[in-house]
Amino acid sequence: xxxxxxLPKIHIGRFIDPLxxxxxxxxxxxxxxxxLLIAFLNELFEGRKYIADxxxxxxxxxxxxxxxxxxxxxxxxxxKDGEQFIIEVQRMQQYYFKxxxxxxxxxxxHDQGPRGEKKWNYQLKEVYLIGVMNFCFEDTLPTxxxxxxxxxxxxxxxxxxxxxxxxxxxxxxxxxxxxxxxTDLDRWLFVLKNMHKLEKIPLYLTKRxxxxxxxxxxxxxxxKKEFMTYERxxxxxxxxxxxxxxxxxxxxxxxxxxxxxxxxxxxxxxxxEIAYYANVTEAFVLEVKKNIQ
Numbered sequence: 001x002x003x004x005x006x007l008p009k010i011h012i013g014r015f016i017d018p019l020x021x022x023x024x025x026x027x028x029x030x031x032x033x034x035x036l037l038i039a040f041l042n043e044l045f046e047g048r049k050y051i052a053d054x055x056x057x058x059x060x061x062x063x064x065x066x067x068x069x070x071x072x073x074x075x076x077x078x079x080k081d082g083e084q085f086i087i088e089v090q091r092m093q094q095y096y097f098k099x100x101x102x103x104x105x106x107x108x109x110h111d112q113g114p115r116g117e118k119k120w121n122y123q124l125k126e127v128y129l130i131g132v133m134n135f136c137f138e139d140t141l142p143t144x145x146x147x148x149x150x151x152x153x154x155x156x157x158x159x160x161x162x163x164x165x166x167x168x169x170x171x172x173x174x175x176x177x178x179x180x181x182x183t184d185l186d187r188w189l190f191v192l193k194n195m196h197k198l199e200k201i202p203l204y205l206t207k208r209x210x211x212x213x214x215x216x217x218x219x220x221x222x223x224k225k226e227f228m229t230y231e232r233x234x235x236x237x238x239x240x241x242x243x244x245x246x247x248x249x250x251x252x253x254x255x256x257x258x259x260x261x262x263x264x265x266x267x268x269x270x271x272x273e274i275a276y277y278a279n280v281t282e283a284f285v286l287e288v289k290k291n292i293q
Contacts, residue, residue, distance in 0.1 A: 017196035085126035131168040145173035
């Protein structure tokens with residue numbers, strides 16, 4: 001019998017967890033707070049782009065699954081010189097994560113084509129995907145948490161196409177202590193990882209944008225309805241963890257089909273999440289589901 005791990009306890013501190021589904025939406029995916037997302041994205045671009053304004057797009061037709069939009073945000077950004085480019089912000093771990101990233105950006109590129117027009121010169125807006133990841137890739141260095149990906153010439157490493165880019169941030173790998181933070185990007189990453197553990201706003205985060213961030217994130221400033229929604233989102237994440245623990249202890253030793261059955265019976269995970277955690281395809285999960293109905 002494998003040793004059972006201790007499940008994490010739900011602890012609600014003074015500030016919300018910005019990496020929770022509720023926290024990320026409240027802080028970064030609402031019109032009144034878009035200046036927070038603009039400030040964060042500008043630090044990520046490090047001067048290569050400067051976002052003056054952004055619009056949250058309402059288009060939900062990029063993916064075949066209804067639930068994926070809870071973790072992906074489609075933005076049209078306007079640069080300081082009036083240029084426009086498109087960004088997708090993706091937050092959660094998913095099965096075939098890299099494939100999905102390529103798929104999402106490919107769809108954004110494809111959707112720029114005019115419909116019903118015979119002539120088009122194929123000039124495209126720039127497209128970027130930002131992955132704010134509360135998980136890690138398996139093929140990156142343990143000391144590197146920020147990754148910029150472009151299409152390049154294999155022989156020289158020179159950028160081949162500068163209108164498509166990916167920025168992936170492996171939040172768990174960011175391990176700088178407070179006294180080691182040197183840039184505003186460092187401060188943003190520290191906040192994303194540690195805000196829910198803090199009891200007060202640190203002195204090194206006294207800029208107006210961080211003061212606003214902490215004010216919005218204060219548990220005491222949430223309405224009763226917002227607090228209940230936040231608490232429920234944490235419970236759902238805890239439940240998912242518990243389901244995975246059950247699957248690990250009861251399912252994996254007896255086969256992947258049984259693992260999938262346990263996860264399906266719990267009713268807490270999507271088909272994509274079950275496929276990822278069981279290390280099977282979504283088609284496999286759907287086949288198991290069909291057989292037990």
